[in-house]
Amino acid sequence: MTPEELAAAADPATLGNYLSALPEPPHHHGPLTSVRHDVFQGHHIMIRTTYEVTVDGAPLNAPLVVSDDGQVHSHALPTYEFLSATETIRALIGNFPDDFPGGVRPADDVHDRNLPHHVHRTGDEGGS
Amino acid sequence: MAVVRRNIITNPAVRDAFIEGVLRLKREDSTLKTTAFGIPGPPTPVRTYDLFVIWHYKAMMTPVPPNGDTDIRNAAHRGPVFLPWHRFMLSLLEAHLQRVLGDPGFGLPYWDWSIDGSLPAPETALIWKPDFMGGQGDPVSDGPFAFNPADPNGFRVRLDSGPNVNLRQTDRGLRRAFASGSPTLPNALDVGAAFNTLPAPFGDPDLATYDFAPWLANSRGFRSRLEGFTGTGLHNQVHRWIGGDMAPASSPNDPVFYLHHANVDRLWEGWMNRHGRTYLPSMAESADLLGHRIDDPLISPLGAGATPRTTLDNTALFTYDVVP
Numbered sequence: 316m317t318p319e320e321l322a323a324a325a326d327p328a329t330l331g332n333y334l335s336a337l338p339e340p341p342h343h344h345g346p347l348t349s350v351r352h353d354v355f356q357g358h359h360i361m362i363r364t365t366y367e368v369t370v371d372g373a374p375l376n377a378p379l380v381v382s383d384d385g386q387v388h389s390h391a392l393p394t395y396e397f398l399s400a401t402e403t404i405r406a407l408i409g410n411f412p413d414d415f416p417g418g419v420r421p422a423d424d425v426h427d428r429n430l431p432h433h434v435h436r437t438g439d440e441g442g443s
Numbered sequence: 444m445a446v447v448r449r450n451i452i453t454n455p456a457v458r459d460a461f462i463e464g465v466l467r468l469k470r471e472d473s474t475l476k477t478t479a480f481g482i483p484g485p486p487t488p489v490r491t492y493d494l495f496v497i498w499h500y501k502a503m504m505t506p507v508p509p510n511g512d513t514d515i516r517n518a519a520h521r522g523p524v525f526l527p528w529h530r531f532m533l534s535l536l537e538a539h540l541q542r543v544l545g546d547p548g549f550g551l552p553y554w555d556w557s558i559d560g561s562l563p564a565p566e567t568a569l570i571w572k573p574d575f576m577g578g579q580g581d582p583v584s585d586g587p588f589a590f591n592p593a594d595p596n597g598f599r600v601r602l603d604s605g606p607n608v609n610l611r612q613t614d615r616g617l618r619r620a621f622a623s624g625s626p627t628l629p630n631a632l633d634v635g636a637a638f639n640t641l642p643a644p645f646g647d648p649d650l651a652t653y654d655f656a657p658w659l660a661n662s663r664g665f666r667s668r669l670e671g672f673t674g675t676g677l678h679n680q681v682h683r684w685i686g687g688d689m690a691p692a693s694s695p696n697d698p699v700f701y702l703h704h705a706n707v708d709r710l711w712e713g714w715m716n717r718h719g720r721t722y723l724p725s726m727a728e729s730a731d732l733l734g735h736r737i738d739d740p741l742i743s744p745l746g747a748g749a750t751p752r753t754t755l756d757n758t759a760l761f762t763y764d765v766v767p
Contacts, residue, residue: 316754316760334744340608377607393520
């Protein structure tokens with residue numbers, strides 16, 4: 316790659332037309348199901364996990380999956396890993412205030428938002 | 444001739460050029476409308492800066508393998524291609540900034556967050572002062588990206604992704620919520636640990652290797668450590684600490700995204716100085732990894748011209764003033 320090649324590509328239409336031609340991303344219309352497999356003492360284990368979540372009675376179709384190590388992940392917050400689905404939903408509510416109207420909003424001081432902090436402990440088996 | 448990427452804290456001229464360039468890209472009409480990207484709502488002009496938000500989102504929503512799950516591995520994250528893809532994205536933004544600034548010598552600055560992570564109160568760091576990126580808030584109310592509802596050409600967030608990971612139109616100010624998703628930033632010890640290949644328990648010899656099978660978010664090796672799915676958090680932790688618009692898939696909405704990723708890229712360059720310009724997986728791996736193998740095309744407008752291999756040695760494009 317040369318500076319000239321990059322400069323030639325640095326045109327809004329070049330990037331825009333390329334992006335507009337990419338396939339439509341998949342849309343989440345309902346709960347996702349995570350399937351985990353393990354083998355222990357010669358036994359094959361399969362765990363199917365589906366979260367059905369409501370917030371204030373309304374269905375929440377945010378994608379939630381469980382990884383093999385038991386951590387919960389939502390692609391809506393791609394840099395987070397959670398030890399429980401409850402933590403995940405709390406973080407979604409805190410990070411997307413416009414999508415969860417009503418409730419009791421914390422004070423204007425953003426330090427008081429009390430969002431659940433990411434917890435990452437290598438090898439931890441919590442939360443699924 | 445290669446440009447030099449410099450520390451934004453100690454180079455006010457570069458800082459001011461970055462800010463001016465971002466504002467120009469925010470004002471520039473890309474000539475495409477939201478409908479061209481399948482974004483619901485009335486057809487609305489898309490600014491050039493916001494094309495990069497769409498790009499990041501679309502790469503994040505491209506599963507690898509194609510019938511897989513974006514939450515497991517996608518075309519820009521949670522796997523080996525994380526560092527090459529973002530390196531190319533930064534280079535193309537840099538080229539756009541050079542174009543709108545009329546300055547082919549402009550180099551994208553970086554923010555060394557590990558210095559601020561060593562402060563007792565990172566929110567007091569210079570980077571958040573009004574002369575730099577402004578502070579936190581909903582909306583951000585000071586600095587060059589402060590929200591002014593009366594100024595249609597001011598800095599506005601026009602596209603974002605929600606809890607259903609849908610890209611949608613909006614019209615609001617930038618949001619930041621420091622410490623909302625992580626109590627602090629990574630510090631110099633965290634960065635040092637990512638380079639420590641001593642035997643356990645003092646270090647981790649696997650960090651001398653770029654990545655390992657099964658090539659997942661938390662696989663062994665340097666990539667996952669720097670991306671932040673193993674170890675203390677590094678890249679991921681910075682997104683979570685800043686919060687607000689840095690949290691969702693539309694995180695390039697915050698110009699700090701680029702300063703942050705320039706620093707991530709600088710750390711990768713430091714790793715390659717130690718261990719060579721090496722990358723894994725090779726093309727011998729399964730096609731299920733299409734997009735992550737060394738000669739696979741990145742999700743980019745250059746097609747086959749941009750692969751992980753083409754990003755390994757970019758010293759003809761840019762260098763850093765200091766490489767750790």
